[in-house]
Amino acid sequence: MTEWFLDGRPGATVSADDRAVQYGDGLFETIAIRDGAPRLWDYHVERLQTGAARLGLQVPAKPALRAAVHTALDTAQAGHNRCVAKIILSAGRGPRGYRRTGDASPTLLTGVAEARRLPESSYRDGVTLRLCNTRLALQPQLAGMKTLNRLEQVLARSEWSDDSVFEGLTLDTDGRVICGTMSNVFLITGQALATPAITRCGVSGVMRRHVLELLDRAKIECQVRDVEVGELWAADDVFISNSQFGILPARRCGNHAWQTGETFRRVEALLRESGVAEGPA
Amino acid sequence: MTEWFLDGRPGATVSADDRAVQYGDGLFETIAIRDGAPRLWDYHVERLQTGAARLGLQVPAKPALRAAVHTALDTAQAGHNRCVAKIILSAGRGPRGYRRTGDASPTLLTGVAEARRLPESSYRDGVTLRLCNTRLALQPQLAGMKTLNRLEQVLARSEWSDDSVFEGLTLDTDGRVICGTMSNVFLITGQALATPAITRCGVSGVMRRHVLELLDRAKIECQVRDVEVGELWAADDVFISNSQFGILPARRCGNHAWQTGETFRRVEALLRESGVAEGPA
Numbered sequence: 001m002t003e004w005f006l007d008g009r010p011g012a013t014v015s016a017d018d019r020a021v022q023y024g025d026g027l028f029e030t031i032a033i034r035d036g037a038p039r040l041w042d043y044h045v046e047r048l049q050t051g052a053a054r055l056g057l058q059v060p061a062k063p064a065l066r067a068a069v070h071t072a073l074d075t076a077q078a079g080h081n082r083c084v085a086k087i088i089l090s091a092g093r094g095p096r097g098y099r100r101t102g103d104a105s106p107t108l109l110t111g112v113a114e115a116r117r118l119p120e121s122s123y124r125d126g127v128t129l130r131l132c133n134t135r136l137a138l139q140p141q142l143a144g145m146k147t148l149n150r151l152e153q154v155l156a157r158s159e160w161s162d163d164s165v166f167e168g169l170t171l172d173t174d175g176r177v178i179c180g181t182m183s184n185v186f187l188i189t190g191q192a193l194a195t196p197a198i199t200r201c202g203v204s205g206v207m208r209r210h211v212l213e214l215l216d217r218a219k220i221e222c223q224v225r226d227v228e229v230g231e232l233w234a235a236d237d238v239f240i241s242n243s244q245f246g247i248l249p250a251r252r253c254g255n256h257a258w259q260t261g262e263t264f265r266r267v268e269a270l271l272r273e274s275g276v277a278e279g280p281a
Numbered sequence: 282m283t284e285w286f287l288d289g290r291p292g293a294t295v296s297a298d299d300r301a302v303q304y305g306d307g308l309f310e311t312i313a314i315r316d317g318a319p320r321l322w323d324y325h326v327e328r329l330q331t332g333a334a335r336l337g338l339q340v341p342a343k344p345a346l347r348a349a350v351h352t353a354l355d356t357a358q359a360g361h362n363r364c365v366a367k368i369i370l371s372a373g374r375g376p377r378g379y380r381r382t383g384d385a386s387p388t389l390l391t392g393v394a395e396a397r398r399l400p401e402s403s404y405r406d407g408v409t410l411r412l413c414n415t416r417l418a419l420q421p422q423l424a425g426m427k428t429l430n431r432l433e434q435v436l437a438r439s440e441w442s443d444d445s446v447f448e449g450l451t452l453d454t455d456g457r458v459i460c461g462t463m464s465n466v467f468l469i470t471g472q473a474l475a476t477p478a479i480t481r482c483g484v485s486g487v488m489r490r491h492v493l494e495l496l497d498r499a500k501i502e503c504q505v506r507d508v509e510v511g512e513l514w515a516a517d518d519v520f521i522s523n524s525q526f527g528i529l530p531a532r533r534c535g536n537h538a539w540q541t542g543e544t545f546r547r548v549e550a551l552l553r554e555s556g557v558a559e560g561p562a
């Protein structure tokens with residue numbers, strides 16, 4: 001269950017006139033709270049601010065966002081040492097019609113929910129993926145952002161109910177590998193790392209960014225580029241990243257299986273050293 | 282101002298947990314109420330039902346939808362003889378995550394707002410369009426439906442604030458003409474009528490359907506097919522359709538101008554005979 005706060009005050013409802021309800025006119029962030037503090041906070045705020053600028057949305061200043069999260073954490077029933085905080089920023093209430101009026105104030109919702117704990121085996125042995133039939137449309141104007149328009153992810157996630165499948169990978173309408181419904185994906189082929197470019201569709205995850213920056217600092221090359229689906233099957237190792245679970249090795253996807261190797265464990269170690277310690281203790 | 286009703290009861294709020302807020306996981310209809318009754322009601326219900334089936338959403342039965350609209354009309358302050366009713370159907374409340382749980386009941390919101398009256402000159406002399414820079418992504422899985430994921434329309438509508446421009450036309454990412462932000466478009470070239478196929482993106486308007494059926498009954502051919510932007514400029518006459526205003530001649534778009542001719546007036550007459558009498562008396 002998620003406890004919701006509106007503009008920092010407990011309150012679980014949104015006006016029906018809100019443009020989040022009407023058009024999905026907004027953005028969100030799902031933030032891991034660890035030891036009482038938002039993890040990768042700067043990246044979450046940057047993505048929200050960049051997205052707001054691209055959509056023409058007003059966004060509260062960074063201290064106000066932080067205050068909203070902390071007010072929610074302090075007030076929520078959920079243990080706030082380790083949990084999930086969700087920020088929803090919408091264009092606010094408005095009259096009927098797609099046109100935004102200049103005088104609307106943005107709506108800032110903050111939700112706090114319990115963090116899901118994955119079994120140690122997921123980190124050790126890897127998780128099962130599936131390849132979704134739902135494709136992501138090519139829309140550079142929205143690519144990278146975590147907008148409130150998420151029907152493609154909902155449709156992709158509705159393709160399976162088998163709990164042994166942890167995540168579904170989605171291709172774009174041209175057949176390139178883009179990301180999972182709630183994660184980004186990395187391929188390891190020999191010594192080479194790659195992750196799909198998120199320029200035409202998909203979400204640029206904060207954990208993806210963190211992994212890329214750690215790799216860069218460690219002088220391990222990771223190409224950010226278009227990835228064909230054949231490369232996915234040909235890869236030696238595949239892993240997925242997400243703000244909550246960090247990184248997880250992928251064990252199989254359909255008939256394809258991968259072996260978790262040394263390179264993945266090195267990335268995992270880098271992540272652990274950086275303070276993202278989600279794996280087995 | 283829109284007055285909102287939740288499941289038929291007055292109440293202007295939606296749970297923050299609602300999947301309309303979280304993901305835009307739902308559909309809507311904007312219905313013209315004329316002489317106290319919903320116009321083109323069957324088409325609105327069919328589109329909602331078809332969309333719900335495609336998205337895997339539960340949808341109330343037709344009499345329940347009608348009852349929700351009438352309860353809202355009877356209770357609303359707005360004059361309910363001539364107004365706008367909006368139905369929002371969402372996947373309902375759910376826990377965090379894209380996955381829909383089987384036990385969620387759909388949320389049905391009904392809004393009532395005053396109908397906008399367009400000046401007689403809009404019907405007589407035509408309206409000014411603009412060509413939007415925002416393109417519609419090719420997503421056959423969502424094409425035709427009026428989903429709550431409307432960021433493309435919001436971005437397209439945010440391109441202009443000049444009130445002399447009535448509507449913006451949007452192309453798809455391949456450059457084909459698709460529709461307006463809130464309307465469909467028809468081209469008249471010589472004796473030939475055409476309207477863009479809505480198979481890869483765009484919304485299939487109920488007024489577009491009504492016009493197509495009237496033309497078919499009158500044995501006037503109208504091709505439903507891909508339309509290149511060059512054809513738009515080469516057309517003799519262009520008009521737009523929408524559930525509220527019926528049809529409106531387009532006078533110009535950027536440097537291109539069209540002349541409202543006899544064929545348009547014939548379509549307008551067919552529409553008036555069918556009971557859609559929005560134009561000058």
